[in-house]
Amino acid sequence: MQENGKGSDSSDSTGDGTRRSRFDRRTFLGAAATTGAVALAGCTGGGSDDSTTEDSGSTDEGGDTESTDTTAASGGKQGGTLQWGGAVPVQGLDPHIDTSAASKRVLENIYEEVVALQDDYSIQPHLAESMEQSDDNTLLTFNLRQGVTFHNGKEMTSEDVLASYERVQNGDYLATGFFDYVEELRAPDDYTFEVQLTEPFAPFLAKMATAELSVMPAENAEKDMVEEPIGTGPYVFESREIETSFTMSRNEDYWGASDEDGPFIDTIVKSEVPDPSVRLQSFLAGEYDFINGIAPKDVSRVEQAPDVRFEKQFPKSLVYLGLNCDVAPFDNKDARLALDYTIDKEKVAEAALYGTGQTTASPATPGSPWVNPDIEPRPRDLDKAQEHLDAAGMSDGFTATFKIPQSYPTQVQAAEVIAADAAEVGINLEIQQITWSTWLSDVYSNRDFQATTSSYLALWYPDVSFYKFLHPNGAFFFTNWVNEDYNALVEEARTIYDEQERADLYHQATEILHEERAGHLFLWWQPSLYGAASQYKGDIGAPDGSTLQFGDNWLDR
Amino acid sequence: MATEQETERGRFTITQSQRDRIARFVRKFRSNTKAMLGFSIVVMLVLVAIFAPIIAPYPIDATNIEDRSQAPSVEHPFGTDDLGRDIFSRVVMGSRISLYVGFGAISGALAVGAVVGVVAGYAGGLTDEILMRVMDAAMAFPPVLLALTLLVVLGPDLSNVIIALAFVYTPYIARVSRSAALAERNEAYVEAAIARGESDSRIVFSEVFPNCMAPMLVQGSLNVSFAILAEASLSFLGLGAQPPRPSWGLMINTGRGFMETAPWMLLFPALAIGIAVVGFNMLGDGLRDVLDPKVEAIE
Numbered sequence: 001m002q003e004n005g006k007g008s009d010s011s012d013s014t015g016d017g018t019r020r021s022r023f024d025r026r027t028f029l030g031a032a033a034t035t036g037a038v039a040l041a042g043c044t045g046g047g048s049d050d051s052t053t054e055d056s057g058s059t060d061e062g063g064d065t066e067s068t069d070t071t072a073a074s075g076g077k078q079g080g081t082l083q084w085g086g087a088v089p090v091q092g093l094d095p096h097i098d099t100s101a102a103s104k105r106v107l108e109n110i111y112e113e114v115v116a117l118q119d120d121y122s123i124q125p126h127l128a129e130s131m132e133q134s135d136d137n138t139l140l141t142f143n144l145r146q147g148v149t150f151h152n153g154k155e156m157t158s159e160d161v162l163a164s165y166e167r168v169q170n171g172d173y174l175a176t177g178f179f180d181y182v183e184e185l186r187a188p189d190d191y192t193f194e195v196q197l198t199e200p201f202a203p204f205l206a207k208m209a210t211a212e213l214s215v216m217p218a219e220n221a222e223k224d225m226v227e228e229p230i231g232t233g234p235y236v237f238e239s240r241e242i243e244t245s246f247t248m249s250r251n252e253d254y255w256g257a258s259d260e261d262g263p264f265i266d267t268i269v270k271s272e273v274p275d276p277s278v279r280l281q282s283f284l285a286g287e288y289d290f291i292n293g294i295a296p297k298d299v300s301r302v303e304q305a306p307d308v309r310f311e312k313q314f315p316k317s318l319v320y321l322g323l324n325c326d327v328a329p330f331d332n333k334d335a336r337l338a339l340d341y342t343i344d345k346e347k348v349a350e351a352a353l354y355g356t357g358q359t360t361a362s363p364a365t366p367g368s369p370w371v372n373p374d375i376e377p378r379p380r381d382l383d384k385a386q387e388h389l390d391a392a393g394m395s396d397g398f399t400a401t402f403k404i405p406q407s408y409p410t411q412v413q414a415a416e417v418i419a420a421d422a423a424e425v426g427i428n429l430e431i432q433q434i435t436w437s438t439w440l441s442d443v444y445s446n447r448d449f450q451a452t453t454s455s456y457l458a459l460w461y462p463d464v465s466f467y468k469f470l471h472p473n474g475a476f477f478f479t480n481w482v483n484e485d486y487n488a489l490v491e492e493a494r495t496i497y498d499e500q501e502r503a504d505l506y507h508q509a510t511e512i513l514h515e516e517r518a519g520h521l522f523l524w525w526q527p528s529l530y531g532a533a534s535q536y537k538g539d540i541g542a543p544d545g546s547t548l549q550f551g552d553n554w555l556d557r
Numbered sequence: 558m559a560t561e562q563e564t565e566r567g568r569f570t571i572t573q574s575q576r577d578r579i580a581r582f583v584r585k586f587r588s589n590t591k592a593m594l595g596f597s598i599v600v601m602l603v604l605v606a607i608f609a610p611i612i613a614p615y616p617i618d619a620t621n622i623e624d625r626s627q628a629p630s631v632e633h634p635f636g637t638d639d640l641g642r643d644i645f646s647r648v649v650m651g652s653r654i655s656l657y658v659g660f661g662a663i664s665g666a667l668a669v670g671a672v673v674g675v676v677a678g679y680a681g682g683l684t685d686e687i688l689m690r691v692m693d694a695a696m697a698f699p700p701v702l703l704a705l706t707l708l709v710v711l712g713p714d715l716s717n718v719i720i721a722l723a724f725v726y727t728p729y730i731a732r733v734s735r736s737a738a739l740a741e742r743n744e745a746y747v748e749a750a751i752a753r754g755e756s757d758s759r760i761v762f763s764e765v766f767p768n769c770m771a772p773m774l775v776q777g778s779l780n781v782s783f784a785i786l787a788e789a790s791l792s793f794l795g796l797g798a799q800p801p802r803p804s805w806g807l808m809i810n811t812g813r814g815f816m817e818t819a820p821w822m823l824l825f826p827a828l829a830i831g832i833a834v835v836g837f838n839m840l841g842d843g844l845r846d847v848l849d850p851k852v853e854a855i856e
Contacts, residue, residue, distance in 0.1 A: 277814055295814065297639065351622050351640055406795040409814060416640060416801045420618045432713060433795040 076537055076554030081267040085279045087293025089272040090246045093237070094226040095211040096164075096173040101457050104211055105292070105548045106246055106270065110151075111214035111231035114142055114161060114193065115205065117543045121368070121460050123209050127156065127232065128193070137200040137497055144191045148255040150217050151236045158187035163218035165195075171224070175212035177475065178204055200495045202502075203463040234263035234551040246270040256551075262538075264554035276409075280531070284308070289536045289555065292548070294529035296353045296410060307534045312356065313541045314527035315366055318465075319352075319411065319455040321418065321521040322443075326480035329400055330450060334392035336517040337378075339451075341385035342422045345377045349524040351417045352410040357526040362510045363456075363465035366525055369499060370462040372507040375514050377522070385425045397426020400450040403443055406433035411453040414523060444478050453523070457546040462506055466490045470518065479519025486512045585847045592843020598836030606652040613646035618801050626819040636821035639811065644821060647803035648829050654804045655833055658719055658788040658797075659781040665723030667777050670730025675769055677731070678738025679761050689735065692728035700725045700783070701790050708796040715804075718797045722787055726780045733776040737769035744768075771848040775841050782837035789830050805830050 086105070092098035095107050116126035125131045128142035148156040162185055169179040181201040186194040197204060207213060220226050229237045234254045238247040249267045257263065271288070273279040276295045283291045284305055294302055294310075302310045323330040323339070330336050345359040361377045364370035389395055404415045412433065419429040429451060434442070443449040456476070459465045467490050469476040486509055493505040513520070530540050538553035586592050605612060621641035629636040635644035677688040695703070707721035741747065742765070750760045789806030791797035798804030805826040812823030 277816065281817075297814065297818070301818065347620075347622055351620065351625075409811075412800060413640060417620050417622075419801060420620050423618070431799045431801065433799060434713075435795075 076262060076264045076552070077556055078264045078554070079266050080264075080555035080557065081269060082265045082290060082536070082550070082553070082555060083288045084268060084270045085273045085283055085288035085291040086246075086270040087276070087279065087291070088274060089243045090240060090270070092225075093229045093240075095214045095216075095229070096168055096171075096175070097225065099174060101546050104546075106248065107211055107214070107229060107231075108233075108542055108547045109235040109248060109268075109550050110229050110233045110237055111211060111216065112233050113209055113211070113214045114144070115209045117206075117209045117460065119543045121365075121543065123205055126209075127161075127215060133205075137202075138197040140195040140197070140205065142193045142195075144193060145255065146191055148232050149253055150232055151230045151251060152217060153253075154217060156215065156217075156232055157190045158193045159190070160218045160221070161193045161215050162187040163221035164215045165213065167221040168213060173212065174475070175207050175210070177473075178207050200497065202497055203461065203467075203494055206461040206463065235268060238267070243272055245272060261552050262554065263551045265550060268550055283531055286533070289533045290540070291531050292528065294531055296356045296526070296529065299354060299356060299529060302529075302531045305531075309530075309532040309534060309536065311530040311532065311540050312527045313530075313545055315358075315459075315525040316528040316545045317455040317457045318360070318363060318459055318525055319414070319453065319523045321523055322449070322452045322454060322479050323519045323521060324447060324449050324451070324480055325482075325519045326447070327450060329392070329394065329398040330519070332392045332394075333517055334388040335394060335398065336519075336521070338385045338388035338392065338394075338425065339422060339427055340378050340517055340521055341381045341388065342425055342427060343378075343418055343521075344380040344421055345523060347421075348414045348417050352414040353524060353526055356529065357524040359524050360522050361514055363459065363470070363513075363520070363522060364462055364506060364510070365459055365465070368460075368462070369503045370465065370506040372510040374507075375510055380421070382425055385427075389425060389427075397428060399428040399430065402429040402431045403434050403439065403449050403452045404431055405436050405439045405454060407436050408453075408455075410526070411455075415453060444476075447478050447480060455526075458544040460544055462502070463490075463494060466493065466506055466509055470513070470520065481516075481519030483512055483516055483518070486516075486518075582847060586843070589843045589847055591839045592847055595836050595839030595841070595843050598832060599840055602652055602656060602833055602836060605649060606656045609650050609653055613643075613649045615643035615646040617642060617647050617650050617803050626815065626822075628819075629821055635825040636819065638808070638822050639815060639819070644808070644825055647808060648805070648825050651803040651805045651808065651826065651829065652833070654715065654798055654802060655785045655788060655830070658715065658722065659785040659833075659837070661719040662722035662784040662788075663726060663777050663781045665719065666726035666730050666780065667773060669723070670727040671734045671766070671769070671773055673727070674731035674734030675738040675761055675766050678735035678769075679742055679757075679765055681739075681742070685735075689731070692731045695724070696728040696732075701787055704787055704791060705794065705796060708791060713796045713799060715798050715802070718788055718791055721791075722784045725787070726784060729780060730773060730776055733772045734769050737772045738765055741765045741768050771844075775845040775848060777841075778837055778844060779841035782834040782841070785830065785833050785837065 086102070088100070088102035090106055091100040091103045093103065093107065095104075095111050098104075098107075112127055114125070114127050115123050115131065118124055125142065127145055127148060129145050130143045132141045133139070144156070144158055144161065150156055150160075165185050167173070168175050169182065169185065181197050181199060181204060182195060183198045184196040186196065188194065195204070215232065216226065217230055220230055232255065234251050234256070235248040236251050238249050240246040247267065247269050250263050250265065251257075254263060273282065273291075276293060276298070279291050280294065280298055280301070282288060284301075299310070302308060321343075323336055325331055325336075330339075349357050349359050358366060359377050360366065361375045362371045386395075389397060402415055402419060404412050406412060412431075415429075415431050419431055422429050439452070439454065443452050443454075456464075456469060468474040469478070470481070471477060471487055471490055472482050489505045489509040489512070493502050493509070496502045496505065512518075528541065528546060532540060535556045536553065537556050540548070540553070542549040586596075619642065621637075624637050624641040625639055627633055627637040627641075633643050633645065635648060638644055638647070673688050673692065677685040698706075704718070704721040704725050707724060708717055711717040711721065747760060747764060750764050755764075788797055788804070789809065792804040792806030793810045795810070798807050800807060808826040809823055809830075812819070812826065815822045
């Protein structure tokens, strides 16, 4: 599948050996990695059900990178304490409930899943030694690893896996909807776990690789909400002070531990530093070994700083302009098209991202086969904009409020450029800065908006890109854009396992999104941006592009 | 003016003495450096605000990414911001927002606060208690915090900022005018008016009110500076003026992220706020000195 993704932008891997071992390690860690499907970027669960969108924090925090510097293969030095200046405070600690990327960045290291996402976006067994899919794709069988222990010392068996999955199936958790396609979950013996689907349903396996289905001890799975996370991952939860710090320590009994792949670092202390300039200042002053969420405008400063590693992982998130297709003026397709034609997407992306991003007309991860190569963002064309305004019966333009989450300076910058562009044909977008929690409640949950901006994270799996927020039954659907042809295409794609066939469907779906000017007008893909001290070694980031896995990282001091 | 007319008509005082008082006021005002300095700053600000579109060399919303974050130069005396907009033009246009909010909010506060205060002070008793306890309650909240809360309810918008700040500063005006009215209540002219059988409302608004104007003016002009500052703070927090309006507070908020790379984004709007606040403060202080009867007595 998509080979591009991470890595591609960021540096060089050191040769094959490295790459390989990295994958292996990732396999383990990967479990944690997951999250993928979760998507909207993030966080805060403030409110709403499962919403999410990017973390509440300030700037666009960052996800992760991968860049292979050195040593993964040759092994790292054990010990040390990693001081991490974190962008967005850790929210809830229950992986089946919490949608925030900030929480996932730590939980990735504590919890693992049965299967894990790889750097090439393939899915490999992780807490399972092997897996099989029946020919009709409806029976998934996993042979679980033996000797995997939870942080409480208890061995993981199929009973725990079953309990974790049943918790989600029978409760009201993020992934609960996916169990509509599950006929039965079985644990025939201690190390075998089976999922019987009612019909072929490709997204289920991908969902299994996300934290929404991470494995917890059976006794924790009985709780409605887990407050002290216990998993099988390379790091053990130590303590947290809400909005202040989060500490985890090395799992001495990690099942996947090795001299090559770690885990190496004794203690990881995340200090919550939501203000991007304070974070960067403190990092440059040597207070932290590592920071995430570097603002695009500060990239050149980090690059120029001596003894600092700058890392970029692309893509992390997709930022879009959301138009409410249920209320005037954007219930009118011509009004949406008129706005589309006024926006100079390249300029907007440049204004906000200083050259670190890329414009797009598709919700699929850049470089993946799901991207329709024939569809480009509409170029700015004021004559066409006026034609569509005329067609909409609003020749003089119109006025709409434009609600922007103020914790994302890049989106505020973009909004100012968009508003200035649109004003030239009389489209008056009145910017209203709102807090993240207001965004979640007003815009997302109550759908009380005309135009807005926001972002989605972790779109490595196409069902997330095309179904989760664009299909009326998707968990993050909120722009009220409904098109039966589109829905039929993405529903069918869920049952198809052949890549080419599936890609065709997604290409057609993208065409509809574009022609009908769906409620999501995609602005750009942006990377995760990290800074690390030079003694901080190893790949930064996780395969999903937005979380972090520290297992193979080490400190050379 | 109202004072003068009222006095002429309502009482037997001589117009000449009023004229003298005004002349003395002007003379004292002129000789008070602080007042004059404050006055000149305020006049200058008002002129800048009125002629802003003529003074500003560039359109304030025109983004130009190629020219982003340029240091001050001949072309852009205050530099450009992160979207390539001319900061000088934006600071100049921003004076309109600050003055609009400052004068708007304080006019509102004066209109309500003065009536409440004078009525409370003149009436005394239960009326006084009720009105002033309500004012005390409103005053118990820190001004910016109260304004923030109101804006969360009303929604972020410049006219709502005016409403919120008018509400916040009303009790301050009310207190000052109440104490002025308390002092006036026992003056002989009030007794005379009562003896003449004038109605309470006529006494309050035609007799007492004009004589409480001086402290209200002082308080008002001081509060204009607080209101300007509060608008900047609220816009800084995202609840006041919304982008792309060139509010000084908003510009500082954006500029904060560029402190190391483009300090001019923060410096010039901050200077503008400083000058405006100092101007109104000095004017208020000066006015107090000039109008203070004790100072007069010493002279």
